[in-house]
Amino acid sequence: MRVGVIGTGHVGLVSCASLALMGHQVVGCDSDPEKISLIRSGVAPFYEPGLDDCLRDEMASGRLTFTSDVQEAVRGAEVVFICVGTPPRASGEANLLAIEQAVRQFARYATGPAIAVAKSTVPAGTAGRVQRVLLLERPDLAGQLDVVSNPEFLREGTALEDALHPDRILVGASSPRALETMRRLYEPLLNHGCKLIETDIRTAELAKHACNAFLALKISYVNALARLCEKVGADVVTIADVMGADARIGRAFLNAGLGFGGYCFPKDIQAFERLAAGLGYEFTLLREVARINEEAVAATIEKMRGVLWNLEDKRIALFGLSFKPGTDDIRFAPALALARRLIEDGASVVGYDPQAGPNAKEELPELEVVLDPYEAAVKCHAVVICTEWPEFRSLDLVRLRNALIFPLVIDGRNLFDPSDMRAAGLLYYPTGRPPVEPDDLAS
Numbered sequence: 001m002r003v004g005v006i007g008t009g010h011v012g013l014v015s016c017a018s019l020a021l022m023g024h025q026v027v028g029c030d031s032d033p034e035k036i037s038l039i040r041s042g043v044a045p046f047y048e049p050g051l052d053d054c055l056r057d058e059m060a061s062g063r064l065t066f067t068s069d070v071q072e073a074v075r076g077a078e079v080v081f082i083c084v085g086t087p088p089r090a091s092g093e094a095n096l097l098a099i100e101q102a103v104r105q106f107a108r109y110a111t112g113p114a115i116a117v118a119k120s121t122v123p124a125g126t127a128g129r130v131q132r133v134l135l136l137e138r139p140d141l142a143g144q145l146d147v148v149s150n151p152e153f154l155r156e157g158t159a160l161e162d163a164l165h166p167d168r169i170l171v172g173a174s175s176p177r178a179l180e181t182m183r184r185l186y187e188p189l190l191n192h193g194c195k196l197i198e199t200d201i202r203t204a205e206l207a208k209h210a211c212n213a214f215l216a217l218k219i220s221y222v223n224a225l226a227r228l229c230e231k232v233g234a235d236v237v238t239i240a241d242v243m244g245a246d247a248r249i250g251r252a253f254l255n256a257g258l259g260f261g262g263y264c265f266p267k268d269i270q271a272f273e274r275l276a277a278g279l280g281y282e283f284t285l286l287r288e289v290a291r292i293n294e295e296a297v298a299a300t301i302e303k304m305r306g307v308l309w310n311l312e313d314k315r316i317a318l319f320g321l322s323f324k325p326g327t328d329d330i331r332f333a334p335a336l337a338l339a340r341r342l343i344e345d346g347a348s349v350v351g352y353d354p355q356a357g358p359n360a361k362e363e364l365p366e367l368e369v370v371l372d373p374y375e376a377a378v379k380c381h382a383v384v385i386c387t388e389w390p391e392f393r394s395l396d397l398v399r400l401r402n403a404l405i406f407p408l409v410i411d412g413r414n415l416f417d418p419s420d421m422r423a424a425g426l427l428y429y430p431t432g433r434p435p436v437e438p439d440d441l442a443s
């Protein structure tokens with residue numbers, strides 16, 4: 001099938017690669033010409049495991065090409081994926097300007113029957129607006145241009161794997177012809193047992209927000225529990241294990257820590273809450289989810305103050321700057337929120353991340369970024385584990401302790417075994433678990 005993709009960011013570029021791997025003829029386009037020339041050279045503009053190799057293979061096969069001319073991507077395509085960003089406005093509602101622009105381009109350049117597939121996360125009701133734009137822009141193609149909602153569920157860090165082996169494919173459509181085309185498009189995945197859920201368009205749009213908000217809710221729930229555990233002296237990890245052993249609850253997304261970030265949960269819960277409010281329903285639960293999430297960074301600062309007293313003139317190392325492991329994406333990363341707060345409080349902050357250092361430095365120039373975790377720890381009063389990169393688990397803890405001028409580790413991801421920290425002589429503050437003091441510091 002001939003497929004166009006508008007927007008080659010995290011979702012669009014992975015979609016290009018996976019659709020080409022499925023055997024389709026794919027043309028990806030982006031309004032940023034620098035991004036396109038980088039991609040054409042075989043390098044993704046962001047870190048995503050396996051993606052560069054896959055792009056190179058698919059471009060070499062001739063199934064995948066890229067252009068900065070959107071007309072080339074739309075012309076002759078049966079299906080055009082819209083994968084542009086939907087950032088938050090100051091009010092929290094989703095800014096859909098890029099969606100409107102992409103849809104107008106789709107309408108302008110469509111050469112015959114075609115489907116605009118919304119992969120971007122949009123508020124329920126967006127497809128109706130898209131349909132209206134198509135009718136107004138192309139009355140000559142009335143009845144031939146369709147809209148489908150096909151929300152994306154991939155996770156950065158495992159995006160390619162998720163796109164090729166999704167838990168489910170969700171398609172919201174109002175026309176049987178569009179639905180049939182989507183079944184044909186995804187046939188290679190459906191033949192391997194992937195579940196296709198077909199709904200009306202509004203249900204599909206709302207389902208995406210419902211999923212993200214629920215996952216965020218689980219994280220905030222366990223983070224609120226962590227606060228309580230710290231006051232009671234209980235262990236939130238064990239509580240999460242007990243909860244997770246109940247098949248009705250499940251263990252996933254019950255890891256207490258510095259909170260969620262990234263380009264999905266923070267903006268999507270806000271957009272969902274704003275959508276509901278606009279429709280006359282006060283979804284206050286979502287506001288609480290966001291509030292508890294912000295509290296996680298504040299609680300980390302309080303923990304630090306509790307041990308170090310004043311933060312002025314203290315030097316703090318942050319391990320992990322991306323919003324989660326496996327990506328260099330720092331959008332809404334809790335590590336950066338923490339760095340900003342510490343800098344405001346007069347501390348100097350140094351960060352280390354296996355991938356996200358350059359992005360973090362660009363976003364927050366006051367942050368010192370180094371290329372080695374032990375170098376980051378030198379002359380620091382504390383290390384905060386902000387992102388659970390697997391490589392942090394194998395740190396030489398004694399070497400870390402020797403680099404620090406005060407041996408405090410605040411674990412915002414509960415990555416370490418407390419007994420290993422005690423053995424290394426570190427003062428260890430996990431999240432929602434009792435702190436550990438080495439014998440020589442206990443008073």
Ligand code: NAD
Nearest residue numbers: 007008009010011030031032084085086098102120121152
């Ligand atoms: P992104 O910012 O990485 O990519 C968006 C791309 O669209 C950019 O490269 C931008 O230059 C391009 N663009 C904007 N307007 C354009 C236009 N008119 N023509 C051509 N290109 C244009 O965003 P993303 O992370 O890929 O997210 C895209 C959407 O998918 C968002 O709605 C997001 O909520 C949703 N989503 C993201 C993820 C994720 O993990 N990042 C997962 C699921 C869903």
